Amino acid sequence: xxxxxxxxxxxxxxxxxxxxxxxxxxxxxxxxxxxxxxxxxxxxxxxxxxxxxxxxxxxxxxxxxxxxxxxxxxxxxxxxxxxxxxxxxxxxxxxxxxxxxxxxxxxxxxxxxxxxxxxxxxxxxxxxxxxxxxxxxxxxxxxxxxxxxxxxxxxxxxxxxxxx
Amino acid sequence: xxxxxxxxxxxxxxxxxxxxxxxxxxxxxxxxxxxxxxxxxxxxxxxxxxxxxxxxxxxxxxxxxxxxxxxxxxxxxxxxxxxxxxxxxxxxxxxxxxxxxxxxxxxxxxxxxxxxxxxxxxxxxxxxxxxxxxxxxxxxxxxxxxxxxxxxxxxxxxxxxxxxxxxxxxxxxxxxxxxxxxxxxxxxxxxxxxxxxxxxxxxxxxxxxxxxxxxxxxxxxxxxxxxxxx
Numbered sequence: 440x441x442x443x444x445x446x447x448x449x450x451x452x453x454x455x456x457x458x459x460x461x462x463x464x465x466x467x468x469x470x471x472x473x474x475x476x477x478x479x480x481x482x483x484x485x486x487x488x489x490x491x492x493x494x495x496x497x498x499x500x501x502x503x504x505x506x507x508x509x510x511x512x513x514x515x516x517x518x519x520x521x522x523x524x525x526x527x528x529x530x531x532x533x534x535x536x537x538x539x540x541x542x543x544x545x546x547x548x549x550x551x552x553x554x555x556x557x558x559x560x561x562x563x564x565x566x567x568x569x570x571x572x573x574x575x576x577x578x579x580x581x582x583x584x585x586x587x588x589x590x591x592x593x594x595x596x597x598x599x600x601x602x603x
Numbered sequence: 604x605x606x607x608x609x610x611x612x613x614x615x616x617x618x619x620x621x622x623x624x625x626x627x628x629x630x631x632x633x634x635x636x637x638x639x640x641x642x643x644x645x646x647x648x649x650x651x652x653x654x655x656x657x658x659x660x661x662x663x664x665x666x667x668x669x670x671x672x673x674x675x676x677x678x679x680x681x682x683x684x685x686x687x688x689x690x691x692x693x694x695x696x697x698x699x700x701x702x703x704x705x706x707x708x709x710x711x712x713x714x715x716x717x718x719x720x721x722x723x724x725x726x727x728x729x730x731x732x733x734x735x736x737x738x739x740x741x742x743x744x745x746x747x748x749x750x751x752x753x754x755x756x757x758x759x760x761x762x763x764x765x766x767x768x769x770x771x772x773x774x775x776x777x778x779x780x781x782x783x784x785x786x787x788x789x790x791x792x793x794x795x796x797x798x799x800x801x802x803x804x805x806x807x808x809x810x811x812x813x814x815x816x817x818x819x820x821x822x823x824x825x826x827x828x829x830x831x832x833x
Binding site: 460494496497498502504517519520521522525550551552553554555556557558559560562563 | 695698700701702703704705745747750751752753754755756757759760761762763805806807808809810817818819
């Protein structure tokens with residue numbers, strides 16, 4: 440009986456332990472892949488122009504999200520927590536320093552995500568629509584609409600025009 | 604995303620293995636484990652009511668816990684069908700690191716049976732192995748004060764209110780019941796819990812589940828019961 444009491448006491452102490460179990464990868468962002476069509480099949484591409492991306496904040500100031508992307512094959516951009524539409528400005532600069540501007544609109548559903556009271560507030564997203572102007576961008580399509588902690592997800596495929 | 608098992612998980616697994624070993628060893632030693640002993644003691648030996656003091660202490664000392672009582676039948680001092688009912692509550696206000704508040708309050712129940720694995724079933728003290736099925740349906744409020752989006756700076760209103768959730772789980776337990784005096788007993792039990800199914804609402808996870816505990820870390824639990832034979 441003494442051994443049993445000792446075992447139960449140890450078990451009680453261990454059961455009283457607490458741990459904070461937040462995911463290590465807790466960044467929620469949208470992954471873009473640069474693609475082109477080859478005989479009707481979508482294949483990876485490399486953007487030879489230099490790429491800049493920025494957006495406009497609540498106070499009207501611009502904030503740079505991607506600076507001087509060179510030989511870009513893929514990139515990752517933040518996504519707003521709870522705004523139904525993100526508006527991004529894409530600027531591509533060729534070797535003659537000619538800059539072309541495009542606007543990209545990303546519509547999404549925002550889903551509050553909860554892990555524990557010990558883990559920070561996050562939002563997951565479901566991409567519902569994406570559209571753009573077509574100065575340098577040819578098309579932009581949703582490949583995987585689910586934006587979560589999965590950093591390997593391939594969310595958007597962006598096709599740039601070949602002759603700029 | 605792959606989570607690395609924590610030290611707590613490893614310890615839990617070790618303890619569960621030891622628990623199974625203890626139950627199996629005791630069962631092997633007990634003669635006629637699954638048969639009623641044939642003697643002059645009547646089959647129905649009465650009821651017992653009990654209250655859990657661990658949940659009560661949790662409720663007083665932390666921001667979650669449960670009030671729980673149980674009704675147990677005594678069949679020949681050998682089998683003890685039991686119903687445990689309670690109310691689990693959590694009221695975690697403005698976490699000092701994350702600022703998140705979590706609130707829930709709901710009833711739960713467990714049904715199951717304890718088996719006295721002592722060789723002398725009619726001794727005043729008992730050693731139990733038991734199984735439980737638990738269920739709760741509850742609603743949670745999760746919220747946080749508005750905070751600025753890190754990139755766009757718009758105010759973010761985070762949270763859900765009255766989000767319906769539910770959970771079923773199973774427990775395997777090992778415990779002792781010591782007679783103190785007259786109809787008064789004290790009982791300890793160590794339990795391993797395993798979720799059978801859970802519905803966690805839009806946020807995909809919850810924190811405190813009434814009757815179960817903290818979702819990620821409550822695979823092990825203990826109760827300390829004051830028991831009165833009726």
